[in-house]
Amino acid sequence: MYHRVIERLRRALPAGAVLSSTEELKPYECDALTLFRQTPLAVALPADEAQVAAVLRLCHEASVPVIARGAGTGLSGGATPRPDAVLLSLARLNRIIGIDPLGRTARVQPGVRNLAISEAAAPHGLYYAPDPSSQIACTIGGNVAENSGGVHCLKYGLTVHNLLALRVITIDGEVLEVGSAAPDAPGYDLLALLTGSEGLLGVVTEVTVRLIPRPECARVVLAAFDELAKAGRAVADVIAAGITPAGLEMMDRPAIAAVEPFVQAGYPLDAEAILLCESDGTAQEVEEEILRIETVMRRAGATECRISRDEAERLRFWAGRKAAFPAMGAISPDYYCMDGSIPRRRLAAVLQAIRAMEGKYGLRCTNVFHAGDGNLHPLILFDSNVADEVARAEAFGGEILELCVREGGSITGEHGVGVEKINQMCVQFGSGELETFHAVKRAFDDRGLLNPGKAVPTLHRCAEFGRLHVHGGRLPHPELPRF
Amino acid sequence: MIDLQSLQERIRAAAGDRRPLCIRAGGSKDFYGGPRAGELLDVSGLSGISDYEPTELVITARAGTRLTDIERVLAERDQMLAFEPPRFDGRATLGGAVAAGLSGPRRAYCGALRDFVLGVEMVDGRGELLRFGGKVIKNVAGFDVSRLMAGSLGTLGLIAQVTLKTVPRPRAECTLRFEADQPRALEAMTLWATRPLPLSATAWHDDLLHVRLSGAEAAVRAARESLGGEIVSGSEEYWQSVREQRLQFLMAADELWRICLPARCPKLPIEGRTLIEWGGSLRWLPGRQDGNSLRALASRRGGHAMLYRASVKPPEGSFAPLPAAMLALHQRLKAVFDPHRIFNRGRLHPDL
Ligand SMILES: Cc1cc2nc3c(=O)[nH]c(=O)nc-3n(C[C@H](O)[C@H](O)[C@H](O)COP(=O)(O)OP(=O)(O)OC[C@H]3O[C@@H](n4cnc5c(N)ncnc54)[C@H](O)[C@@H]3O)c2cc1C
Numbered sequence: 001m002y003h004r005v006i007e008r009l010r011r012a013l014p015a016g017a018v019l020s021s022t023e024e025l026k027p028y029e030c031d032a033l034t035l036f037r038q039t040p041l042a043v044a045l046p047a048d049e050a051q052v053a054a055v056l057r058l059c060h061e062a063s064v065p066v067i068a069r070g071a072g073t074g075l076s077g078g079a080t081p082r083p084d085a086v087l088l089s090l091a092r093l094n095r096i097i098g099i100d101p102l103g104r105t106a107r108v109q110p111g112v113r114n115l116a117i118s119e120a121a122a123p124h125g126l127y128y129a130p131d132p133s134s135q136i137a138c139t140i141g142g143n144v145a146e147n148s149g150g151v152h153c154l155k156y157g158l159t160v161h162n163l164l165a166l167r168v169i170t171i172d173g174e175v176l177e178v179g180s181a182a183p184d185a186p187g188y189d190l191l192a193l194l195t196g197s198e199g200l201l202g203v204v205t206e207v208t209v210r211l212i213p214r215p216e217c218a219r220v221v222l223a224a225f226d227e228l229a230k231a232g233r234a235v236a237d238v239i240a241a242g243i244t245p246a247g248l249e250m251m252d253r254p255a256i257a258a259v260e261p262f263v264q265a266g267y268p269l270d271a272e273a274i275l276l277c278e279s280d281g282t283a284q285e286v287e288e289e290i291l292r293i294e295t296v297m298r299r300a301g302a303t304e305c306r307i308s309r310d311e312a313e314r315l316r317f318w319a320g321r322k323a324a325f326p327a328m329g330a331i332s333p334d335y336y337c338m339d340g341s342i343p344r345r346r347l348a349a350v351l352q353a354i355r356a357m358e359g360k361y362g363l364r365c366t367n368v369f370h371a372g373d374g375n376l377h378p379l380i381l382f383d384s385n386v387a388d389e390v391a392r393a394e395a396f397g398g399e400i401l402e403l404c405v406r407e408g409g410s411i412t413g414e415h416g417v418g419v420e421k422i423n424q425m426c427v428q429f430g431s432g433e434l435e436t437f438h439a440v441k442r443a444f445d446d447r448g449l450l451n452p453g454k455a456v457p458t459l460h461r462c463a464e465f466g467r468l469h470v471h472g473g474r475l476p477h478p479e480l481p482r483f
Numbered sequence: 484m485i486d487l488q489s490l491q492e493r494i495r496a497a498a499g500d501r502r503p504l505c506i507r508a509g510g511s512k513d514f515y516g517g518p519r520a521g522e523l524l525d526v527s528g529l530s531g532i533s534d535y536e537p538t539e540l541v542i543t544a545r546a547g548t549r550l551t552d553i554e555r556v557l558a559e560r561d562q563m564l565a566f567e568p569p570r571f572d573g574r575a576t577l578g579g580a581v582a583a584g585l586s587g588p589r590r591a592y593c594g595a596l597r598d599f600v601l602g603v604e605m606v607d608g609r610g611e612l613l614r615f616g617g618k619v620i621k622n623v624a625g626f627d628v629s630r631l632m633a634g635s636l637g638t639l640g641l642i643a644q645v646t647l648k649t650v651p652r653p654r655a656e657c658t659l660r661f662e663a664d665q666p667r668a669l670e671a672m673t674l675w676a677t678r679p680l681p682l683s684a685t686a687w688h689d690d691l692l693h694v695r696l697s698g699a700e701a702a703v704r705a706a707r708e709s710l711g712g713e714i715v716s717g718s719e720e721y722w723q724s725v726r727e728q729r730l731q732f733l734m735a736a737d738e739l740w741r742i743c744l745p746a747r748c749p750k751l752p753i754e755g756r757t758l759i760e761w762g763g764s765l766r767w768l769p770g771r772q773d774g775n776s777l778r779a780l781a782s783r784r785g786g787h788a789m790l791y792r793a794s795v796k797p798p799e800g801s802f803a804p805l806p807a808a809m810l811a812l813h814q815r816l817k818a819v820f821d822p823h824r825i826f827n828r829g830r831l832h833p834d835l
Pocket residue numbers: 031032067068069070071072073074075077078079090110131132133134137138139140141142143144145146147148149150151198199200202203204205325414415451
């Protein structure tokens with residue numbers, strides 16, 4: 001049967017657009033969550049929307065699952081293949097369809113890289129605000145599927161806040177136009193529902209994003225602290241003072257030590273934590289805000305505050321933050337990046353609790369993250385060649401996520417659930433909510449063919465994980481067989 | 484005070500008998516959307532702020548809480564609701580505001596109501612209490628059902644409690660006025676939006692363009708100097724009346740149409756007075772119109788028209804129609820949350 005699907009794909013797509021040999025499939029066996037690897041049934045590389053629809057229709061008819069893939073930079077295994085599923089790469093749909101400088105919009109195909117949009121808009125003094133650290137590689141289609149964030153989302157919002165319209169193809173090949181260039185499109189807000197749906201509801205074939213004017217100027221304050229808790233409090237104090245920085249990031253001591261040799265950003269090596277706090281706007285506005293930020297930092301106990309004097313220095317301050325992930329690769333054979341979010345006022349306590357877990361799991365953990373919006377990225381360092389370190393890293397990560405939920409936060413701030421956090425979904429949601437998610441999925445894809453098994457756990461899985469929340473002592477839908 | 488449990492029981496009973504329910508709190512939006520059908524389910528007693536953490540910029544309140552009460556509490560801490568929802572003589576409640584999804588003058592520059600929704604607790608059509616989203620700014624676990632509630636007009640469930648992101652009040656604000664005919668005003672608003680200016684509202688009618696600037700002292704001053712125009716003092720009241728559609732010529736009409744258009748859409752070939760907001764993306768048209776031709780015109784320009792307020796509600800519904808595949812998907816989603824179709828039947832669409 002699978003053979004026939006590959007044959008039919010070959011007939012539907014141009015030459016070279018279907019990969020099926022072991023060698024060709026190798027590069028697609030995982031996304032950036034490399035802990036999980038699988039070989040897909042085949043990879044389809046359509047070049048336009050009609051070909052995407054053809055692939056979907058064909059797989060729907062044959063009841064073969066389909067997994068969409070952008071650049072494969074996802075960190076939760078959203079694009080992890082399955083041996084029984086076609087991997088649908090959107091990489092060849094990489095055209096910028098049009099930039100409307102006066103309307104401040106860009107219409108692009110899903111395989112366009114995030115940064116390419118801002119580059120194309122730059123001559124008009126405009127840019128696309130959400131800037132994941134992976135922006136040179138990740139695609140806008142992937143950003144929509146994950147509702148990705150970035151350093152500047154604190155002030156300018158996440159992907160969902162910067163989208164106007166989508167073209168989406170459902171599993172049966174039907175085209176949906178969702179949202180519109182005009183505000184308040186009629187009907188339900190499907191644009192919000194589809195954003196962050198991790199490729200479970202439809203395949204995005206076109207995206208219209210909002211562009212915003214590039215601010216005149218930006219400066220950054222680098223504040224050093226001799227205690228993690230003080231840095232955590234400073235974050236809450238900045239927000240409480242009514243300041244909305246363009247970005248507010250934290251790095252702890254091990255992270256500083258790892259990146260400094262890499263980039264010579266000039267970070268103070270004796271600090272327990274540093275904060276990078278950016279202000280943007282007109283020159284006068286930035287000057288006014290930077291002063292206020294510095295005052296708050298000093299009052300919160302900063303041992304040192306440096307303000308970028310020019311653009312070169314601003315970029316140098318950020319260089320360390322941006323190089324954090326590659327730098328970890330140099331100090332540890334493997335690392336595992338977590339993504340919980342918490343209320344900002346709990347930062348200090350949660351960071352300390354994570355410190356305390358290091359001993360329990362016998363692994364080091366370092367933190368480089370979007371502090372301003374309470375989005376933690378603990379990086380658990382391990383060596384996959386050492387017996388049971390993978391298992392310990394996963395258990396460590398799981399405990400951090402459960403702590404985030406207990407603190408009133410979420411198991412994922414921006415990386416998505418994918419295959420990685422599927423068990424922790426049973427901690428964050430009860431059976432009623434999970435049932436609703438499955439029903440929403442069925443409303444779009446009644447046979448469960450799009451990215452099956454990701455993002456939403458079955459109740460059966462939660463029961464096995466021992467975390468099925470039962471409402472009022474009743475099992476949900478007792479009439480249903482337990483699967 | 485009423486408790487949620489008794490509401491859940493009533494919903495379960497209504498679902499059992501397939502009895503339609505009409506969810507209502509302040510009644511400020513009785514005029515909005517399709518006709519009200521079914522037995523009254525009054526949620527105005529479900530009120531009160533349950534959690535407000537100014538340092539987190541997050542507030543949680545029960546659905547029947549009046550917006551004016553929420554805004555008063557926020558103002559004490561120098562914060563506000565950025566999307567400036569209409570309060571309709573103070574009767575509008577949080578649940579109703581989210582259900583209607585209406586945003587005010589600041590929407591074009593700071594975001595819509597749905598952009599500030601962080602979490603929702605709701606009762607579905609089986610009487611089950613469900614919680615989506617949460618109290619943190621960043622949260623991508625599960626499908627975004629809380630934002631789906633915004634603008635659903637109560638057709639998916641009873642909104643019991645909502646968590647919103649708040650914002651600091653701008654440190655400085657200033658309104659400028661320019662004399663301009665419609666084409667010139669549209670052009671000016673379009674051009675300004677491409678520059679990094681601290682715009683927070685624009686409104687044009689009767690050959691006068693009002694522009695509100697909000698932000699840091701220095702930014703507002705610089706923008707004021709660069710834009711020129713005449714400074715309007717005491718503009719607070721003016722923006723209130725725009726926010727609530729209380730300008731005299733809008734109130735006097737027995738029908739009010741609301742047309743949403745892409746940015747930079749030129750003047751529409753329609754006679755009569757009009758109020759333009761959101762940099763040109765929102766246009767209010769008082770008085771009787773031929774609905775079909777107005778909807779067709781808006782659609783040709785990439786937008787949509789709706790009958791916002793009318794003495795007689797049209798049988799085809801107030802909103803722009805949905806294409807067949809879209810309507811079918813809406814019906815399937817409605818069935819997910821409200822399988823017996825008991826909530827606010829026909830309010831958003833005759834077939835929902
Ligand atoms: C070094 C590094 C730094 C990162 N920094 C950030 C960060 O700062 N913020 C952040 O949010 N993320 C970050 N990420 C995560 C990742 O880059 C984002 O999740 C990104 O949006 C994924 O895009 P992609 O094109 O690589 O998608 P993929 O990884 O290919 O796919 C991601 C998901 O989207 C689905 N998908 C892809 N395209 C489509 C489509 N057209 N239609 C429907 N579904 C689709 C896939 O099925 C999958 O579920 C980082 C990753 C790395 C490796």
